Amino acid sequence: MNSSNPRVAAEEGVELSHVSKAFGGFVAVDVDELSIPRTGVTALIGPNGAGKTTLFDLLSGFTTPTTGTIRHGGRDVTTQSPDRRARAGLVRTFQLTRVFERLSVIDNMLIGTLPGTHLRLATSVFRPWHSAKRQRMVREHAMDLLENVGLVAVADLSAGGLSGGQKKLLELARALMCEPSMLLLDEPMAGVNPAVRERLIDLIRGLVATGVGVVFVEHDLPRVMALADRIVVLDRGKVIANGPPDLISADAAVIEAYLGGGGEWKKTSNP
Numbered sequence: 600m601n602s603s604n605p606r607v608a609a610e611e612g613v614e615l616s617h618v619s620k621a622f623g624g625f626v627a628v629d630v631d632e633l634s635i636p637r638t639g640v641t642a643l644i645g646p647n648g649a650g651k652t653t654l655f656d657l658l659s660g661f662t663t664p665t666t667g668t669i670r671h672g673g674r675d676v677t678t679q680s681p682d683r684r685a686r687a688g689l690v691r692t693f694q695l696t697r698v699f700e701r702l703s704v705i706d707n708m709l710i711g712t713l714p715g716t717h718l719r720l721a722t723s724v725f726r727p728w729h730s731a732k733r734q735r736m737v738r739e740h741a742m743d744l745l746e747n748v749g750l751v752a753v754a755d756l757s758a759g760g761l762s763g764g765q766k767k768l769l770e771l772a773r774a775l776m777c778e779p780s781m782l783l784l785d786e787p788m789a790g791v792n793p794a795v796r797e798r799l800i801d802l803i804r805g806l807v808a809t810g811v812g813v814v815f816v817e818h819d820l821p822r823v824m825a826l827a828d829r830i831v832v833l834d835r836g837k838v839i840a841n842g843p844p845d846l847i848s849a850d851a852a853v854i855e856a857y858l859g860g861g862g863e864w865k866k867t868s869n870p
């Protein structure tokens with residue numbers, strides 16, 4: 600791999616070409632060309648309703664584009680299921696957490712949206728001679744991840760009893776069960792207390808240090824500036840800027856998109 604070749608780096612990440620997503624007559628996303636490299640931290644920002652979550656849905660396979668092509672790792676994944684994309688390393692979390700409230704925290708880690716784990720557990724069915732060992736290994740891995748995010752003490756408690764911030768941490772840990780190479784985090788820090796936020800920032804930095812690429816949606820600009828290596832700005836479904844933080848903060852179109860509407864660029868707060 601030649602990491603100094605930007606073409607190679609871009610091919611390893613995600614690339615969109617003429618991608619649009621329409622809901623009825625309303626076009627929520629309309630991206631001409633966009634490459635997000637696989638490594639480092641990319642922030643996806645934009646006003647409420649700009650299309651950030653829809654773009655994550657498109658990248659992760661939770662919705663299919665009305666037009667255009669999406670590539671991941673150089674492969675056309677436009678019609679691939681979320682499971683397949685996750686198995687190839689492209690994994691996302693949700694703006695509104697999707698934990699199984701009635702299950703314990705550890706069971707949330709072991710079942711559900713876990714393509715990688717499914718695969719390992721499914722394989723174990725056909726290899727009964729070491730199925731118990733495999734399941735123990737998966738469980739140990741899950742407990743290690745819970746330890747990393749600070750949830751090991753509540754592993755056996757019902758996930759429904761977790762705070763909003765703990766649910767965000769559980770979603771992150773669950774996403775890590777898939778061993779992502781590229782992780783899409785939709786507003787991971789929205790509505791969490793400062794301690795959880797600091798933990799999330801540390802976790803993101805730690806992941807990036809081990810080579811995982813992180814793309815995150817965030818409304819708080821100082822946080823974006825502190826964490827991101829590059830910023831993609833969406834406005835009304837279109838990419839209006841894309842580049843390093845210092846260039847983005849000086850970009851006239853970005854300032855207009857954020858500050859043009861009365862000095863406020865976030866109109867609602869997410870839970």
Ligand SMILES: Nc1ncnc2c1ncn2[C@@H]1O[C@H](COP(=O)(O)OP(=O)(O)OP(=O)(O)O)[C@@H](O)[C@H]1O
Pocket residue numbers: 622625627645646647648649650651652653654694
């Ligand atoms: N399933 C859907 N059907 C119809 N319209 C939709 C659907 N999903 C999203 N939209 C619309 O598409 C636009 C983009 O929504 P999206 O959730 O992607 O925005 P966002 O940038 O994530 O906003 P926020 O910052 O509030 O999370 C919005 O106008 C939204 O109402």
Ligand SMILES: [Mg+2]
Pocket residue numbers: 651652653694
């Ligand atoms: Mg959103």
